[in-house]
Amino acid sequence: MENHSEEKIDYIYCSQVLKSLDYSNSVTSPAKLSKNLKLRPLQTDDYHKGYLELLSQLTDVGTVDEKQFIERFNQMKSDGKYYITVIEDCDRNRVICSATLFTEYKFIHNASKRARIEDVVVDSDYRGQRLGHLIIETLKLLAQKLDCYKLTLDCRDEMIGWYNKLGFIAIPTRANMLTIRFIS
Amino acid sequence: MENHSEEKIDYIYCSQVLKSLDYSNSVTSPAKLSKNLKLRPLQTDDYHKGYLELLSQLTDVGTVDEKQFIERFNQMKSDGKYYITVIEDCDRNRVICSATLFTEYKFIHNASKRARIEDVVVDSDYRGQRLGHLIIETLKLLAQKLDCYKLTLDCRDEMIGWYNKLGFIAIPTRANMLTIRFIS
Numbered sequence: 001m002e003n004h005s006e007e008k009i010d011y012i013y014c015s016q017v018l019k020s021l022d023y024s025n026s027v028t029s030p031a032k033l034s035k036n037l038k039l040r041p042l043q044t045d046d047y048h049k050g051y052l053e054l055l056s057q058l059t060d061v062g063t064v065d066e067k068q069f070i071e072r073f074n075q076m077k078s079d080g081k082y083y084i085t086v087i088e089d090c091d092r093n094r095v096i097c098s099a100t101l102f103t104e105y106k107f108i109h110n111a112s113k114r115a116r117i118e119d120v121v122v123d124s125d126y127r128g129q130r131l132g133h134l135i136i137e138t139l140k141l142l143a144q145k146l147d148c149y150k151l152t153l154d155c156r157d158e159m160i161g162w163y164n165k166l167g168f169i170a171i172p173t174r175a176n177m178l179t180i181r182f183i184s
Numbered sequence: 185m186e187n188h189s190e191e192k193i194d195y196i197y198c199s200q201v202l203k204s205l206d207y208s209n210s211v212t213s214p215a216k217l218s219k220n221l222k223l224r225p226l227q228t229d230d231y232h233k234g235y236l237e238l239l240s241q242l243t244d245v246g247t248v249d250e251k252q253f254i255e256r257f258n259q260m261k262s263d264g265k266y267y268i269t270v271i272e273d274c275d276r277n278r279v280i281c282s283a284t285l286f287t288e289y290k291f292i293h294n295a296s297k298r299a300r301i302e303d304v305v306v307d308s309d310y311r312g313q314r315l316g317h318l319i320i321e322t323l324k325l326l327a328q329k330l331d332c333y334k335l336t337l338d339c340r341d342e343m344i345g346w347y348n349k350l351g352f353i354a355i356p357t358r359a360n361m362l363t364i365r366f367i368s
Binding site: 051052060061062063064069075081082104105106108109111112118119140144148150151154155157160163168170174177179180181182 | 260290291296328335341344354362
């Protein structure tokens with residue numbers, strides 16, 4: 001019965017892939033989450049579970065109504081490259097942690113794929129519970145499962161140490177991210 | 185007649201968009217190219233025009249046969265997010281410069297798009313002719329035309345000054361790119 005109901009949920013990627021990940025070499029795993037917390041792909045209903053409010057703790061979200069949210073969700077879903085993964089507090093029906101894994105086709109490295117982590121945010125009320133660790137470990141395992149040759153992310157100076165502990169390094173002479181902003 | 189023949193070429197994105205770009209505020213433009221050089225989207229026939237050999241001046245390409253090349257090309261083309269732009273030396277039927285503009289859907293910033301520049305390479309025999317400038321200026325104009333809110337790239341230390349002159353900056357405290365490599 002539970003599986004049947006799971007199948008009807010409109011996830012942004014197949015939730016089965018999360019169940020197939022092997023956390024045995026990771027410092028954390030979804031099994032360690034408290035009962036009220038659930039790790040899963042983003043779903044359309046997250047519009048009503050505070051997903052955009054959560055993102056606004058990270059950066060400017062602007063005004064995105066439900067129609068625009070679902071349109072963008074469907075574009076991402078049909079692309080099949082947006083592994084947006086969240087943790088929900090099911091007691092409160094709120095999304096309280098999110099991060100995106102995003103893959104890019106390449107010709108280089110035997111026509112491989114590169115993966116990126118984007119838009120990592122933990123609700124301020126839930127920080128210090130290692131939820132960020134869990135979501136990043138999950139996306140690392142997912143990037144490997146998707147046969148990506150590397151995984152990268154951009155981060156602020158104060159987050160470097162945190163990501164270093166999760167295995168991300170600044171490759172000497174190659175760790176620069178440059179930007180042009182068209183809209184401030 | 186020329187237009188008719190152009191339409192039959194299998195470009196990775198619509199070549200008309202390049203013709204619509206306004207270079208009047210740029211330091212360079214395709215009009216300044218010598219007659220033998222042509223700026224255009226990647227095409228399937230570039231497999232036979234040294235495209236992969238050109239990429240191998242940048243990094244490891246591995247072994248990609250024509251079937252794999254066309255398969256990957258078609259995946260990128262159907263995604264519609266890969267603006268791989270090249271310069272061909274038509275006298276030699278060789279691709280001698282390439283860079284990729286790649287766009288990513290976002291929920292943030294009013295459900296906007298972010299753009300990235302990837303895999304920039306100028307053939308060693310053609311360096312110092314400002315072909316790199318032209319291709320990067322082209323991708324900047326393209327990213328704006330595609331309504332991206334920002335454009336970023338990762339680069340090596342020695343390239344920072346070069347990209348600074350083209351308007352890219354290391355935003356203080358936010359210019360770090362961290363990596364995990366799964367395959368060396």
